[in-house]
Structures are given as structure tokens and as C-alpha cells.
Amino acid sequence: MIICRTINELRQAIRKHRAEHVDNKVGFVPTMGYLHRGHASLLERARTDCSLVVLSIFVNPLQFGPNEDFERYPRDEQRDLELARSAGTDIVFLPQVSEMYPAPTKTIVTVAGVTERLCGASRPGHFDGVATVVTKLLNMAQPDFAYFGMKDAQQVAVIEQMVYDLNMPVTIVPCPTLREADGLALSSRNVYLSEEERRQAVVLSAALNDAEAFMRGEATVTPDQLQAAVVERIQSAPLARIDYADVLSYPSLEPIESFEGVDRIIVALAVKFGKTRLIDNRILHIHA
Amino acid sequence: MIICRTINELRQAIRKHRAEHVDNKVGFVPTMGYLHRGHASLLERARTDCSLVVLSIFVNPLQFGPNEDFERYPRDEQRDLELARSAGTDIVFLPQVSEMYPAPTKTIVTVAGVTERLCGASRPGHFDGVATVVTKLLNMAQPDFAYFGMKDAQQVAVIEQMVYDLNMPVTIVPCPTLREADGLALSSRNVYLSEEERRQAVVLSAALNDAEAFMRGEATVTPDQLQAAVVERIQSAPLARIDYADVLSYPSLEPIESFEGVDRIIVALAVKFGKTRLIDNRILHIHA
Structure with a gap:
């Protein structure tokens, strides 16, 4: 496994692979590190599809707000390198902030529409930071392929829109969310949770299970009723404070007044436990 | 010469060249068509540097304001193809608006700083449109290389900043402005000028010559004095209406109060004759 800390090293290593392998396909997994089985599943998927698997680990300051957790975001380079190696990674790109942003960027990539709600509303500037660093x-x-986890469903929507609009020569591959045994979606931020918070955090996936059952069971239900049921379930956890719990069309991420003429919806959650903000979501097909 | 009207055709033609030529270099000249000797000089430069010369002709609606000349911008496909052929072009990309923008783009590339003044100030949104379409x-x-004329000096500054900030894998090659015998910078928009306007339009290059002589001749001069001299010269043409006539640092395009510690300046002009807006500029080295 090659470790690259500069852009030049990364480019040279990839160029070398392309030159030496006629049927080369490069798969890329951009992450912020503190890797877990969710990241490993992206790397393994890339390993299946591609002749070269490239992982980047970079905690991108541009996508954190001034009062967010950029400084305390968990980092563990040695553990990350071990996980990367055992998932079959060929190249790890580990740049410093000064390598990625030698000067403050004057260029920003902005995606409208899909960024208006959910994390786009509650984390202003977040998706500009994501779109810009992913472009870089x-x-x-x-x-040839870039892999993203569906836990960040809005991020996937933003990147797919950006790749489409800007004709970027890459195929985006969304991959399923991985979960703990009790249902909690894997996230690097889970490490922030106290024991009691961790116990109650299962309420996110439980509420999404409820939503799925609710949609199967009720003959006539409105998006508002579905949302109310989800909110009620989350509020059953005393430590949970809801940032958002929304029912939107998918993949356009727009509010809906009824399910009529809607093909798919997303139930998207952001819930705080103490200082820790967790997200999760489920995409449901509407059967008329 | 291959003519491509779709993105897929373009990509296939370039991929074919790359596959068939080991030492391939692709040179790209993006234009809005109605080609003149200035464009030909870009194509000839690309011909010298590269194994494949690609020209695009696309009048990009995104970079025109609502009251600008998008509809009446001059177009002449047959003449353009003849000029392209004789300048040694291999591939011409001629997309329709519906091919470039199958849906209104939700993604915009914005460059701050260098876009604040000059055309950035007098044509709001213009450089967002330029940066976005050039990215596409x-x-x-x-x-490998993209060629741009220095008549649009601010456009070159915007694109160089964007390529730097977003780590785009291309080298930008700025090329000198070509001029008519009397000094008028070549521009597709020159065709709009009436006979009398055309006669008076020489005042732009004459004012830039004045500026150069002024900087050589005066022992102590301020940017304000230089600007005043340029404005006075332009106003000697009765049909000229100044949009801007600015003296800025180069390449940062920021206002300066004195020439002390300044390495290079740009004298940048935008002047209207009737409905026609002409631009021109000169970059001058400051000798302490």
C-alpha cells in the first residue's frame, strides 16, 4: 500500500498504474478518516470493480461551520492505515490542510436545489465545502468510479447533481449504510456518545423502521402524519433533541403535501445527543 | 477535421486519439465562434504544442446578462469551420444549448477576488457563467493545455485562479491579443460597429499606448493620474462612452493607491459605442 502525502505523489502513483495496466479502472473512496466498517465496505466494493483502489483521508475544514466539531473530529492515522490495508486499498492519500489549501480558496462550487433543506438548511455553507473539496x-x-455511503444521502444527491451539471468524467456509486447490531448507523461521530446516549441513539433507526411499517400498514396516510409518527418516536428518547425529521421527495429532496404522484420518498433525520449530532435516513418506495 | 455535436462524440474522438498515439497531448481552444485571426492564433499555438487540437464553438447563454447580446451575438458556422480547418484544427465541438444544458444547471462555479472589479462589476454573474461553462x-x-486570448485578461485571471483552486489537471496558456493595422483589438463584436464607430474605436488602443508612454516618461506619477490621462484620451472620441477605465494591480486585479511595491499593473478598458461594448487592456511592468 502506497502512502501519498502530496498531490504530486498521488498523481504520479495513479499515472504509473494507468501506464502499466491496459485495462485499468481507478476507484476512489474519499473519507474524513476514523474509518469503520462502513468505509471498509466502500473500499471492498471499489476492490471488486477496479484495478486500483485509492482512499483519501482528509478532515476538510471548508465543510465545518464555525461552531462545529472540526478541531475535535476524531483522528487515528495508524488505525485507519490498518483498516485500509485489510480492505484491499492500493493508495492512501493523506494530505495536510496546507497541501489541500495552500491559500484560502477563492473558488467555490455551489449546488442549488438539493441543498436547500435538511443538512443544507441546518449547516449553512456545509455543502459548498463538500462540493468544492470533492471537486478538488x-x-x-x-x-473512473467514486464511492459514497448512503448514510449521507443528501451528500450523495449533491455530488450526483454536481457531476451531472459539470459533466465530470466519473461514475458515482452510492453504497448502502452499514449498521451496528441494534440498528445504529455506523458513523465516526458515534465515538462521541456517552454510554447512555449510545443506548438511546438506537431511536433513529427505530423511528425509520416505524416509518417503513407505517407506510406499509396505513391505507391513507399523509407526509405530515408520517413525519408526526417519526417525531413522536424520536421524542420517546429523553436525551434526543431533533435538529430535523423530514419527509421529502427523493432524489429531488423537495417537500411534498401528499404521496400522490410521488415515486420515492426519503425520511431523513438529524438528532442531537448532547453535543453529538447523528444523521440517518431511509428511502421508501411509494406504491399507489 | 471531425465535427462533433454531442458530448459523447467529442469524448469518443478524443479517447480514440489518446489510445492510438502514445505521446499524445490534447490542446483545447474554447470559443464562442465567429472566429477571427485572434482565434486562429490560439489554434496555431495549440497545433505547435499538441498532437490533437480541439476547438469548441458555443455561445454560452449562462454568461450573458438579461439585457446583453446573447440573441444577436454573431454566428457563422460555415465560415468558422473554414477558418478552423485552415488553422490546423482536428476536432470541432459544436453543441446546441440543449446538449450543454439539458436542464438548467443547479451547480455554479464561483471565483471571488479577481471578479470583483472591471467586467465582474459591470456584468453581474458573467464570470460565474464563464467559470461554469469552462469547467464543463x-x-x-x-x-492537457487550454488556450485563451489576453484580450479577455480578467477571464484569464478567473480561469487561472479556478484551475489553481480546484486542482484541475490542465495547463492554461494565455496568448497575446491580435490587432487590426490601426491597433483595434480583434473581437467578434467589432462587426457590430458602424463605419464611424469603427473609426473612433481605435481610441482604446491609442489610450493604452498613451498609458505606456506616460509610465515611461513621468518621473513620479500616481495610478489616479494615469487613469485620468487614459480617460481624457478616450473622451476625445465623441461616440465613446466609458463603462470602466481602471488601473489595477496584476494579476490580483486590486485597486492601488501608488505604484510603490507594485510589480505589474493592468490598464483595463470597457468602452461602449452605441450598443457595442468593446474591451481592451495592457499589462505594464513597473520599474522602481
Whole structure:
């Protein structure tokens, strides 16, 4: 496994692979590190599809708000390298902030529409930071495929829209969310949770299970009723404070007044436990 | 010469060249058509540097304001193809608006700083449109080199900043402005000028010559005095209406109060004759 700390090293390593392998396919997994089985599943998927698997680990300051957890975001390079190696990674790109942003960027990539709600509303500037750093990373690695976890469903929607609008020469591959045995979605931020918070955090996936059952069971139900049921379930956890719990059309992420003419919806949650903000979501097909 | 009207055709033609030529270099000249000797000089430069010369002709609606000349911008496909052929072009990309924007783009590339003044100030949104379409075209053609004329000096500054910030894998090659015998900078918009306007339009290059002589001749001069001299000269043409006539640092395009500690300046002009807006500029080295 090659470790690259500069953009030049990364480009040279990928160029070398492309030159030496006629049927080369480069798969890219951009992450913020503190890797878990969810990240491993992205790397394993890339390993199946591609001749070269490139992982980037970079906690991107541009996508954190001034009162968010950029400084305390968990980092563990040695553990990450071990997980990367055992998931079959060929190249790890580990840049410093000064390598990614030698000067404050004057160029920003902005995606409208899908960023208006959910995390786009509660974390202003967040998706500008995501779109800009993903553009930079894609321009550095020039992969054929890039892999993203569906836990960040809005991030996937933003990146798919950006790739479509800007004709980026890459295929985005969304991959399923991985979960703990009790249903909690895997996240690097789970490490922030106290024991009691961790116990109650299962309420996110429980509420999404409720939503799925609710949609199967009720003959006539409105998006508002579905949302109310989800909110009620989350509020059953005393430590949970809801940032949002929304029912939107998918993949356009727009509010809906009824399920009529709607093909798919997303139930999307952001819930705080203490200082820790967790997200989760489920995409449901509407059967008329 | 291959003519491509779809993105897929363009990508296939370039991919074919890359596959068939080991030492391939792709040179790209993005234009809005109605080609003149200035464009030909870009194509000839690309011909010298590269194994494949790709020209795009696309009048980009995104960079025109609501009261600007998008509809009446001059177009002449047959003449353009003849000029392209004789300048040694290999591939011409001629997309319709519906091919470039199958849906209104939700993604915009914005460059701050260098866009605050000059055309950025007098044409709001213009450089967002330029940065976004150039990003799209670069993602389609994936060239090694892209060629731009220095008549649009601010456009070059915007694109160089964007390529730097977003780590785009391309080298931008700025090329000198070409001029008519009397000094008028070549521009597709020159065709709009009446006979009398055309006669008086020489005042732009004359004012830039004045500026150069002024900087050589005066022992102590301020940016304000230089600007005043340029404005006075332009106003000697009765039909000229100044949009801007500015003296800024180069390449940062910021206002300066004195020439002390300044390495290079740009004298940048936008002047209207009737409905026609002409631009021109000169970059001058400051000798302490």
C-alpha cells in the first residue's frame, strides 16, 4: 500500500498504474478518516470493480461551520492505515490542510436545489465545502468510479447533481449504510456518545423502521402524519433533541403535501445527543 | 477535421486519439465562434504544442446578462469551420444549448477576488457563467493545455485562479491579443460597429499606448493620474462612452493607491459605442 502525502505523489502513483495496466479502472473512496466498517465496505466494493483502489483521508475544514466539531473530529492515522490495508486499498492519500489549501480558496462550487433543506438548511455553507473539496479530490485522482455511503444521502444527491451539471468524467456509486447490531448507523461521530446516549441513539433507526411499517400498514396516510409518527418516536428518547425529521421527495429532496404522484420518498433525520449530532435516513418506495 | 455535436462524440474522438498515439497531448481552444485571426492564433499555438487540437464553438447563454447580446451575438458556422480547418484544427465541438444544458444547471462555479472589479462589476454573474461553462468544457475534453486570448485578461485571471483552486489537471496558456493595422483589438463584436464607430474605436488602443508612454516618461506619477490621462484620451472620441477605465494591480486585479511595491499593473478598458461594448487592456511592468 502506497502512502501519498502530496498531490504530486498521488498523481504520479495513479499515472504509473494507468501506464502499466491496459485495462485499468481507478476507484476512489474519499473519507474524513476514523474509518469503520462502513468505509471498509466502500473500499471492498471499489476492490471488486477496479484495478486500483485509492482512499483519501482528509478532515476538510471548508465543510465545518464555525461552531462545529472540526478541531475535535476524531483522528487515528495508524488505525485507519490498518483498516485500509485489510480492505484491499492500493493508495492512501493523506494530505495536510496546507497541501489541500495552500491559500484560502477563492473558488467555490455551489449546488442549488438539493441543498436547500435538511443538512443544507441546518449547516449553512456545509455543502459548498463538500462540493468544492470533492471537486478538488476528483481532479487530483481522476478516478473512473467514486464511492459514497448512503448514510449521507443528501451528500450523495449533491455530488450526483454536481457531476451531472459539470459533466465530470466519473461514475458515482452510492453504497448502502452499514449498521451496528441494534440498528445504529455506523458513523465516526458515534465515538462521541456517552454510554447512555449510545443506548438511546438506537431511536433513529427505530423511528425509520416505524416509518417503513407505517407506510406499509396505513391505507391513507399523509407526509405530515408520517413525519408526526417519526417525531413522536424520536421524542420517546429523553436525551434526543431533533435538529430535523423530514419527509421529502427523493432524489429531488423537495417537500411534498401528499404521496400522490410521488415515486420515492426519503425520511431523513438529524438528532442531537448532547453535543453529538447523528444523521440517518431511509428511502421508501411509494406504491399507489 | 471531425465535427462533433454531442458530448459523447467529442469524448469518443478524443479517447480514440489518446489510445492510438502514445505521446499524445490534447490542446483545447474554447470559443464562442465567429472566429477571427485572434482565434486562429490560439489554434496555431495549440497545433505547435499538441498532437490533437480541439476547438469548441458555443455561445454560452449562462454568461450573458438579461439585457446583453446573447440573441444577436454573431454566428457563422460555415465560415468558422473554414477558418478552423485552415488553422490546423482536428476536432470541432459544436453543441446546441440543449446538449450543454439539458436542464438548467443547479451547480455554479464561483471565483471571488479577481471578479470583483472591471467586467465582474459591470456584468453581474458573467464570470460565474464563464467559470461554469469552462469547467464543463474542460471536463468534457480533458485537455492537457487550454488556450485563451489576453484580450479577455480578467477571464484569464478567473480561469487561472479556478484551475489553481480546484486542482484541475490542465495547463492554461494565455496568448497575446491580435490587432487590426490601426491597433483595434480583434473581437467578434467589432462587426457590430458602424463605419464611424469603427473609426473612433481605435481610441482604446491609442489610450493604452498613451498609458505606456506616460509610465515611461513621468518621473513620479500616481495610478489616479494615469487613469485620468487614459480617460481624457478616450473622451476625445465623441461616440465613446466609458463603462470602466481602471488601473489595477496584476494579476490580483486590486485597486492601488501608488505604484510603490507594485510589480505589474493592468490598464483595463470597457468602452461602449452605441450598443457595442468593446474591451481592451495592457499589462505594464513597473520599474522602481
